[in-house]
Amino acid sequence: MTPDLLEQGAQRAQAQRETARQNTEAGGQQASYGRLLKTGEVDVTHGRILYLEDVSVSFDGFKAINKLSLDIAPGELRCIIGPNGAGKTTMMDIITGKTRPDEGTVFFGSTIDLLRYSEPQIAQLGIGRKFQKPTVFEQLTVFENLELALKMDKSVKSSIFFKLDSAQGDRLADILHTIHLADSVGRQAGNLSHGQKQWLEIGMLLMQDPKLLLLDEPVAGMTDEETARTAELFLTLKGKHSLMVVEHDMSFIKTISDIVTVLCDGSVLAQGTLEQVQADERVIEVYLGR
Ligand SMILES: Nc1ncnc2c1ncn2[C@@H]1O[C@H](COP(=O)(O)OP(=O)(O)OP(=O)(O)O)[C@@H](O)[C@H]1O
Numbered sequence: 185m186t187p188d189l190l191e192q193g194a195q196r197a198q199a200q201r202e203t204a205r206q207n208t209e210a211g212g213q214q215a216s217y218g219r220l221l222k223t224g225e226v227d228v229t230h231g232r233i234l235y236l237e238d239v240s241v242s243f244d245g246f247k248a249i250n251k252l253s254l255d256i257a258p259g260e261l262r263c264i265i266g267p268n269g270a271g272k273t274t275m276m277d278i279i280t281g282k283t284r285p286d287e288g289t290v291f292f293g294s295t296i297d298l299l300r301y302s303e304p305q306i307a308q309l310g311i312g313r314k315f316q317k318p319t320v321f322e323q324l325t326v327f328e329n330l331e332l333a334l335k336m337d338k339s340v341k342s343s344i345f346f347k348l349d350s351a352q353g354d355r356l357a358d359i360l361h362t363i364h365l366a367d368s369v370g371r372q373a374g375n376l377s378h379g380q381k382q383w384l385e386i387g388m389l390l391m392q393d394p395k396l397l398l399l400d401e402p403v404a405g406m407t408d409e410e411t412a413r414t415a416e417l418f419l420t421l422k423g424k425h426s427l428m429v430v431e432h433d434m435s436f437i438k439t440i441s442d443i444v445t446v447l448c449d450g451s452v453l454a455q456g457t458l459e460q461v462q463a464d465e466r467v468i469e470v471y472l473g474r
Pocket residue numbers: 243244248266267268269270271272273274275
């Protein structure tokens with residue numbers, strides 16, 4: 185792809201997204217009461233894309249998650265903090281189907297009971313997960329990694345004969361811009377910096393157009409500049425996707441957060457703005473004061 189084509193593709197994809205956003209704002213909520221949801225659509229008419237209620241799981245008698253309840257609004261960027269062992273990773277494992285809870289309710293939108301689905305099916309439903317370590321294909325170029333992410337999307341049939349159509353090409357160009365890698369499209373992923381690899385992996389998730397993205401310590405090991413650019417990236421994604429970000433880096437949380445949920449001993453200890461939770465005595469005691 186030439187820089188010109190990339191630029192044009194990115195602009196077309198941006199324009200399409202803007203139209204979709206305006207349509208949603210103009211009537212998405214009301215409209216969805218009166219219409220059937222299309223395949224792959226998530227019913228967010230009750231204002232929640234993710235809903236957990238009284239979820240518990242024990243490992244050898246130890247309650248890692250203990251009557252955990254929380255919900256996330258569509259388009260929200262929710263930050264999750266908490267001391268080591270609070271249950272943050274286990275919570276993500278439950279949402280993505282890696283771990284089955286002993287009890288509780290986990291819904292995607294108001295109609296999809298996630299406990300009825302397997303891990304690959306949950307990914308297919310539109311929940312993307314980014315683990316802490318970047319897992320890109322080091323031998324392939326940035327472009328090839330993104331293209332491959334689309335091929336791995338099971339909804340794209342016949343991947344052997346797969347060729348990007350123009351809408352997919354535009355989306356790829358748009359994502360390249362979003363993840364700050366438009367200038368590195370032909371570079372081998374193995375030669376990227378740690379931060380760039382993390383962005384590329386986020387781009388690979390975005391190629392599958394997830395509705396909800398779960399990100400585990402996305403800025404761990406990044407330089408200050410990379411961290412700042414990642415904050416920018418997340419703020420761009422907010423609204424178009426729902427995001428749940430687990431992080432220990434408080435200055436990063438400060439830059440991106442609206443609502444922060446503090447987990448401790450497998451349940452929600454406090455929730456509010458970062459200022460509010462930082463002023464909460466219980467939080468100071470178990471976490472921030474350490
Ligand atoms: N498969 C497992 N078997 C036994 N115990 C487990 C298992 N998975 C998690 N745990 C325990 O459950 C608790 C919660 O772990 P979890 O990894 O979810 O915490 P966390 O908040 O993500 O911690 P960190 O910030 O250190 O990553 C810990 O005490 C952990 O040792």
